[in-house]
Amino acid sequence: MPTPHYGQPRYRVIADELRRRIESGAIPSGSLLPTESALTAEFRASRGTIRQAIAVLRDERLVETEHGRGTYANPYRLVDGPGEGPEVETRERQVAADPELAALFAVEVGAALVEQQNITLMNGAVGAVVRIYRLPQGTQ
């Protein structure tokens, strides 16, 4: 079978699906993701592709992998014990440029921007939300 990849590459499709499962709770926070070989079987993809999909989630800090053990979902979720310092939760996504951002970046309104959102938590409460906007890779 050939390897067409029109549109989204497979590893992104798989990453999107896994992200959905984690965010929906289908894969509970703190639990292990299915193994690489299980995902290989389920998605009919090679190990390299599965690993690439997981790498995407790892970059987003949505999962964390431990050598010889497995890949955990949502390891940075706060379940703080008492007296812990501020924690940060990070997420990255693509958004459409609002008129002000469009003017700043000299792109059209609605153009794709990358938004990185950091949520600073203090004692379990949201202290501040930081949103960083950049042009997508390769467009600058």
Added chain:
Amino acid sequence: MPTPHYGQPRYRVIADELRRRIESGAIPSGSLLPTESALTAEFRASRGTIRQAIAVLRDERLVETEHGRGTYANPYRLVDGPGEGPEVETRERQVAADPELAALFAVEVGAALVEQQNITLMNGAVGAVVRIYRLPQGTQ
């Protein structure tokens, strides 16, 4: 041929060497790196390993790759004007909480939040826009 990787993995060794060449100027800023196939020949490594090495440098934002063209060295360097460093423009204002921010801060949609916006400039162009949201003083 077996594939031992004692000590440093090969892709890291190659990444280190390429980083050295870029930082030493052996590969001038803004110029193209050797092609993947050229690096394959020079380092006697597979293309996957070369691409992994380049991915390391890409994560460091030391290089940028364009499909069908090549990989550029140091695309993000600042070329400051006379005596100027990177500049930041800051502004603070009050905004209404969008649904997501409202949920995060546990306030009603439309409630007042303080937004601090920092615009970082690189080469006179907008590099990133940072928006920090907090609850107004006295409400936390």
Added chain:
DNA sequence: AGAAATTTGTCCGTATGTATC
């Protein structure tokens, strides 16, 4: 304008090394 060559992007299969349980 169009075809060919070049270069990077994605995917596959496989093998071996290393860490953890």
Added chain:
DNA sequence: AGATACATACGGACAAATTTC
């Protein structure tokens, strides 16, 4: 020691973007 799982590396194939002729 054995089983399991992640890390690294290889080689090959086809897709897609760019450049060159």
